[in-house]
Amino acid sequence: MIAELGQFTLILALLLALVQTTLPLVGSFRGRADWMAVARPAAFAQTGFIALSFALLTFAFVVQDFSLAYVAQHSNLALPWHYRFSAVWSAHEGSLLMWVLVLGAWTSAVALTSGRLPQPFIARVLAVLGLVSVGFIAFTLFTSNPFLRHLPALADGNDLNPLLQDFGLIVHPPLLYMGYVGLAVPFAFAVAALIEGRVDAQWVRWSRPWTLVAWSFLTIGIALGSWWAYYELGWGGWWFWDPVENASFMPWLIGTALIHSQAVTDKRGSFRAWTLLLAIFAFSLSLLGTFLVRSGVLTSVHAFASDPTRGLYILVFLTLVSGGALTLYALRAPKLSGDNEAPFGIVSRESLLLSNNLLLAAACALVLIGTLFPLLADSFGWGKFSVGPAYFGPYFFGVMAPLVLLLPFGPLARWQEANPAALLRTLRWFALAAIASGALAWLVWREDIGWKGALGVTGGLWLALGVVAAWRARVAPGSAREAQMQGSVVASAGSRLGSGFVGMLIAHAGMAMFVAGVLLTESTSVEKDVRLAPGESLTIRGLDFRFVGMSQVEGPNYRADRGYFEVYRGERRVAVLQPEKRLHPVGNQVMTEAAIDAGFTRDLYVALGEPLRTAEGADAGAAQAWSVRIYHKPFMRWVWLGALLMMLGGFAAATDRRYRRARAPAADQRFGADAATVGAAA
Amino acid sequence: MKVLRYLFPLFVFAGLAALLYSGLGKDPSIVPSPLIGKPVPDFDLPELRDASRRVRAAQLRGKPYLVNVWGSWCVTCRVEHPLLMRFAAQQRLPIIGLNWKDEPDEARRWLKQFGDPYTHIPQDLEGRVAIDFGVYKAPESFLVGADGTVLFKQVGPLTEEILEEQVMPLLGERK
Numbered sequence: 001m002i003a004e005l006g007q008f009t010l011i012l013a014l015l016l017a018l019v020q021t022t023l024p025l026v027g028s029f030r031g032r033a034d035w036m037a038v039a040r041p042a043a044f045a046q047t048g049f050i051a052l053s054f055a056l057l058t059f060a061f062v063v064q065d066f067s068l069a070y071v072a073q074h075s076n077l078a079l080p081w082h083y084r085f086s087a088v089w090s091a092h093e094g095s096l097l098m099w100v101l102v103l104g105a106w107t108s109a110v111a112l113t114s115g116r117l118p119q120p121f122i123a124r125v126l127a128v129l130g131l132v133s134v135g136f137i138a139f140t141l142f143t144s145n146p147f148l149r150h151l152p153a154l155a156d157g158n159d160l161n162p163l164l165q166d167f168g169l170i171v172h173p174p175l176l177y178m179g180y181v182g183l184a185v186p187f188a189f190a191v192a193a194l195i196e197g198r199v200d201a202q203w204v205r206w207s208r209p210w211t212l213v214a215w216s217f218l219t220i221g222i223a224l225g226s227w228w229a230y231y232e233l234g235w236g237g238w239w240f241w242d243p244v245e246n247a248s249f250m251p252w253l254i255g256t257a258l259i260h261s262q263a264v265t266d267k268r269g270s271f272r273a274w275t276l277l278l279a280i281f282a283f284s285l286s287l288l289g290t291f292l293v294r295s296g297v298l299t300s301v302h303a304f305a306s307d308p309t310r311g312l313y314i315l316v317f318l319t320l321v322s323g324g325a326l327t328l329y330a331l332r333a334p335k336l337s338g339d340n341e342a343p344f345g346i347v348s349r350e351s352l353l354l355s356n357n358l359l360l361a362a363a364c365a366l367v368l369i370g371t372l373f374p375l376l377a378d379s380f381g382w383g384k385f386s387v388g389p390a391y392f393g394p395y396f397f398g399v400m401a402p403l404v405l406l407l408p409f410g411p412l413a414r415w416q417e418a419n420p421a422a423l424l425r426t427l428r429w430f431a432l433a434a435i436a437s438g439a440l441a442w443l444v445w446r447e448d449i450g451w452k453g454a455l456g457v458t459g460g461l462w463l464a465l466g467v468v469a470a471w472r473a474r475v476a477p478g479s480a481r482e483a484q485m486q487g488s489v490v491a492s493a494g495s496r497l498g499s500g501f502v503g504m505l506i507a508h509a510g511m512a513m514f515v516a517g518v519l520l521t522e523s524t525s526v527e528k529d530v531r532l533a534p535g536e537s538l539t540i541r542g543l544d545f546r547f548v549g550m551s552q553v554e555g556p557n558y559r560a561d562r563g564y565f566e567v568y569r570g571e572r573r574v575a576v577l578q579p580e581k582r583l584h585p586v587g588n589q590v591m592t593e594a595a596i597d598a599g600f601t602r603d604l605y606v607a608l609g610e611p612l613r614t615a616e617g618a619d620a621g622a623a624q625a626w627s628v629r630i631y632h633k634p635f636m637r638w639v640w641l642g643a644l645l646m647m648l649g650g651f652a653a654a655t656d657r658r659y660r661r662a663r664a665p666a667a668d669q670r671f672g673a674d675a676a677t678v679g680a681a682a
Numbered sequence: 683m684k685v686l687r688y689l690f691p692l693f694v695f696a697g698l699a700a701l702l703y704s705g706l707g708k709d710p711s712i713v714p715s716p717l718i719g720k721p722v723p724d725f726d727l728p729e730l731r732d733a734s735r736r737v738r739a740a741q742l743r744g745k746p747y748l749v750n751v752w753g754s755w756c757v758t759c760r761v762e763h764p765l766l767m768r769f770a771a772q773q774r775l776p777i778i779g780l781n782w783k784d785e786p787d788e789a790r791r792w793l794k795q796f797g798d799p800y801t802h803i804p805q806d807l808e809g810r811v812a813i814d815f816g817v818y819k820a821p822e823s824f825l826v827g828a829d830g831t832v833l834f835k836q837v838g839p840l841t842e843e844i845l846e847e848q849v850m851p852l853l854g855e856r857k
Contacts, residue, residue: 277691284695288702295706308706315706319699326692333688372698375705588757 003068006056007147013049013100014137016042020130024123028195036123043111043126046133047104054101057146058088067153070094070146076159076586078557086170087160092294092310093146095173099290100136102174102181107133110185110210117206124192125185132184135317143310159586162558168228176225176248179218180286183251185210186258187283187325190276194328199276199336204266207279209654211262212503215255216650222248223643231596236527236605236631238639241392246371247289250364254282257360259650260353268415270341270350273333274357280329284322285364290314292371345417352410356403363399367392404459404515408466411504412473426473430465434458453523460516467509474501503653510645517638525633531612533625540632544568545577545606550624558582558591563626565606567597577606598637605631716816717824717832722749723814727804730781730789737778737804739830746833746853747776749824750800750840751812753784754792756820762839763796769845770799775853781805782812782820825849 020042027035057070061084066072074087074094089098107129114122140146189207193199225245230238239245258278264271295311344350370387377385408430409423438458441449449456474497526540537546548564565577577595584591594607609627717723722739729735750766752759770777779800781789786805793800806812815824818837825834833852836844 273688281691288698291702295702311702311706315699315702318702322695323692323699326695330685330689330692334684372701376701379701379704 002056002060002065003147003149006053006060007141007145009049009053009056010097010137010141010147013046013053013104014134014141016046016049017130017133017137020046021127021134024130025127028120028123028127031120033119036119039123039126039130040111043104043107043130046130047101047108050097050101050104050137054088054097057094057097058085061085061088064157065153066155066157067149067151068146069148069150072150072154072157074160075157076557077156078586079157079160079165080556082170083160083165086164089173090160090164090169093140093144095177096136096140096144097146098174099177099181100133100140102177103129103133103136103184106182106185106214110188114206121192121196124195125188128188128191129184132188132321135321139310139313139317143313156586159557159584162582162584162589162591163232165557166228166232168224168232172221172224172228175217176221179214179216179221179255180248180251180289182210182214182217183255183283183286185214186279190279191325191328194276194325194332194336197332197335199265199272201266201269204262204275205659208259208262208266209656209659211255211259211279212650212654215252215259216647216654218248218252218255219643219650220647222252223640223647226643227640230636231594233592236525236594236607236629236633238521238636241367241370241387241389243371244289244293246367247292250367250371251282251285251289253360253364253367254278254285257357257364258282260356260360264350264353268342268344268350270344271354271357272336272341273329276333276336277329278357280322280325284318284325287314287318287321291318342416344415347413347418347420347423349410349413349415349418352406352413355406356410359399359403363396363403366395366399370395400515401459404463404511407463407508407511408469411466411470411508427466427469430469431462434462434465437461448524449520450523453520456516456519456523459519460512463512463515464509467505467512470508471505498656498658500653500656500658503649503651503656505649506652507646507649510642510647510649512642513638513645514642517635517642520635521633521639524635525631528630529609530628530630531625532628533623535623538628538630540630542569543574543604543632545604545630547626547628550626553580555582557586558584560593561608561611563595563606563608563628565595567604575604577604579606579608581608600637601634603631603633603636605629605633718835720832721830722824722826722832723811725804725806725811725814727806727811730779730786730803730805731793733786737802742776742778742802742826743830744828745776746828747778747801747826748849749778749780749815749826751780751782751815751817751820751822753782753820754788755784756782758839759821760796762821763799765840765842765845766799767797774850776801779803780811780815782817783807783809825852827853 020039023042024036024039027033027038060068060071061075062081064071064075064077064084066075070091070093074090075084079087087094089095107126110122110129111126114125117125186207189203189210193203222245225248226238229240230236258275261271261275261278265275291311291314295308295314370391373387374385377383408427412418412423412426435458438454438456438461441457442451442454445453528538528540530538532538532547534547534549537544539545544567546566546568548566551562551564553560553562560580560582562578562580565579566573567575567577575597577597579595580591580593582591582593583589592607594605596606597604607629609629612625612627724739726736726738729737752762766777769775777800779802781803784805784807786807789803789805804811809817815822821839823836823840824832827833834849836849840849
């Protein structure tokens with residue numbers, strides 16, 4: 001009954017989404033206010049029914065209704081209760097339902113907060129979001145229904161993949177989806193603007209906070225995925241350039257470009273067409289990611305069960321949505337940008353943000369080509385390829401290096417025309433300090449850090465000092481006058497430190513931390529695979545890893561061999577690490593639980609490999625040796641802390657008051673007037 | 683010209699969609715074995731059922747045979763097993779069961795329980811020979827021709843169709 005009800009509510013949601021798509025859109029063309037007014041209630045009702053459907057599926061997991069095939073496949077009587085919730089989204093069908101639910105949440109949030117927006121505009125935005133919803137609910141119902149019965153009911157289920165029985169699975173997918181799916185909102189705003197043939201300052205100001213919030217969720221979602229892979233997969237790596245990781249990284253790169261391009265459109269009225277295009281691409285890449293993960297065209301460590309039918313469905317949908325939006329773009333964009341955009345000099349805030357956009361787009365293209373190359377090679381019969389870090393690493397570094405180099409100039413440079421000599425003057429001591437620190441680090445710890453680590457010090461410090469410089473230019477006494485003389489920013493009136501500016505500083509500080517963390521941890525990590533028997537020890541960088549012994553542990557649904565390691569520096573005990581090797585009897589799967597002592601400047605990481613066969617005839621009671629993997633990873637945390645700061649920065653920026661202001665200031669009105677003419681021409 | 687500039691993203695997207703379409707339905711996990719067309723890796727291993735005897739690659743030469751990599755710990759092997767029993771009963775091709783990283787006692791018990799389709803069972807306790815064969819999961823099967831070259835490799839369980847439509851025709855052509 002529960003299952004049938006869940007399916008029924010999902011069908012109702014589909015019908016409501018259809019209404020939400022068609023009626024307001026048609027109404028917006030015919031000027032029917034009553035038809036357009038349907039959009040909001042339809043959106044709320046649709047979301048309500050999806051939420052109900054999701055709740056019913058969750059209920060089936062909690063009460064362990066094994067007559068549902070999906071529940072039987074991904075749960076088990078012994079599964080602890082908290083994993084029964086996350087098991088809902090642990091596989092294809094349920095995660096799609098969550099996709100739809102998250103989209104519903106975004107749609108409702110837009111409907112709820114859009115009271116000030118013109119009715120035809122918001123009707124179109126909600127119609128576009130409704131269309132996306134129709135596509136995904138239909139996809140769920142017709143190809144991936146989680147409510148299918150398996151009769152007679154099974155006595156017990158197959159169990160949730162032990163890899164996914166983890167805190168990471170509880171938080172990572174929902175946050176990642178918030179980001180992924182959230183990009184649908186700027187997309188819908190862009191499509192609505194294209195339909196209307198009008199992009200003005202108000203439009204950017206409406207869509208900016210949505211983009212920032214979605215981007216922030218995407219940032220933290222990706223970071224959590226990386227963190228999860230690091231401690232759960234037992235490999236000690238944090239990024240593998242796996243197709244599924246790339247699938248989430250590409251929308252992030254374009255999303256990052258988008259929030260910067262929106263800043264230009266907002267403040268200067270330039271880059272209008274480009275901003276629209278990026279909004280379309282960001283969401284298209286989200287859809288592409290969904291396709292790559294669920295169609296089975298690429299192999300990946302965490303692809304869902306491959307199914308060409310599903311792949312075809314998403315591909316058709318992707319073609320309709322993205323192809324449709326791009327066609328609209330080709331028709332309308334030429335009239336939206338061009339002659340009335342403010343010109344800017346070779347050195348200016350605009351040109352720096354343009355280079356930011358081009359570099360991020362290039363980075364995305366690199367990742368896209370690398371990800372799809374195996375497919376391309378297969379299609380053209382060049383053979384089977386797999387593309388790994390050897391490709392991504394160096395190229396990505398090549399694209400990111402100029403980005404890091406230019407970043408501190410961006411917030412300092414003046415719109416339209418900046419004075420390069422003044423910019424260099426402002427930053428020269430900072431630049432010198434960053435280079436000197438890197439050189440010093442290289443001289444002192446050459447063996448340990450190499451050129452990569454030295455670059456990490458320089459790059460991280462350069463970015464951090466850039467943040468200081470940007471902050472000083474705004475706040476320090478006399479800086480306003482000085483800045484004006486140099487041609488820096490002080491243009492924005494009102495509160496001098498708007499949360500948009502503060503958010504930008506925080507996010508850039510996060511970038512500094514990330515760059516330093518990545519390069520330092522990549523260059524300085526020590527990784528040892530050794531054979532250790534209880535009583536033996538291994539010394540890395542003055543840290544003594546002592547293997548004390550093994551014990552047997554009973555978990556709720558597994559048995560584990562638990563190792564006990566003590567780490568000493570001299571006579572002082574620094575950490576106790578207890579890695580486990582777990583056997584999940586249902587499905588007979590072995591899991592490696594690494595033990596990690598996380599610190600601000602270093603991680604200690606121990607994972608158990610295999611028990612090593614003792615020599616034939618040896619006494620069974622003798623100490624059993626294990627293959628053990630021991631890592632010392634300096635600055636590992638900085639990678640995720642950096643991402644965390646970026647997320648905080650994004651959220652902070654989204655709260656800026658200017659996005660909530662009812663009227664645009666005079667300067668923007670002028671731009672608004674330009675846009676109005678364009679609108680009329682269109 | 684200006685219009686073309688705005689059409690460009692659409693063209694790029696169309697190309698991408700076509701590429702993705704071409705990829706549907708292909709199985710990216712099929713990896714051709716570098717072993718095909720090469721001589722079968724040499725091995726000299728104890729026979730599972732009689733540890734005093736040895737099984738050598740050289741002694742098998744002269745007739746085509748099928749190498750099936752299995753282990754008593756391997757669940758999929760159990761799924762594949764009835765097919766091997768039927769196929770062995772037809773006596774069309776000797777089946778060599780490379781017993782991979784297994785406990786000999788367990789393996790013998792397994793054969794007693796499910797039946798023994800193998801003409802020879804070299805036991806590869808440490809998995810050295812399996813590495814030469816490029817095995818990365820069980821079951822895997824290799825068809826070796828009379829001249830000792832590897833003609834075919836199957837990753838995962840064999841099926842009736844694979845045996846009849848892919849394996850046996852290869853021998854037909856060789857005769």
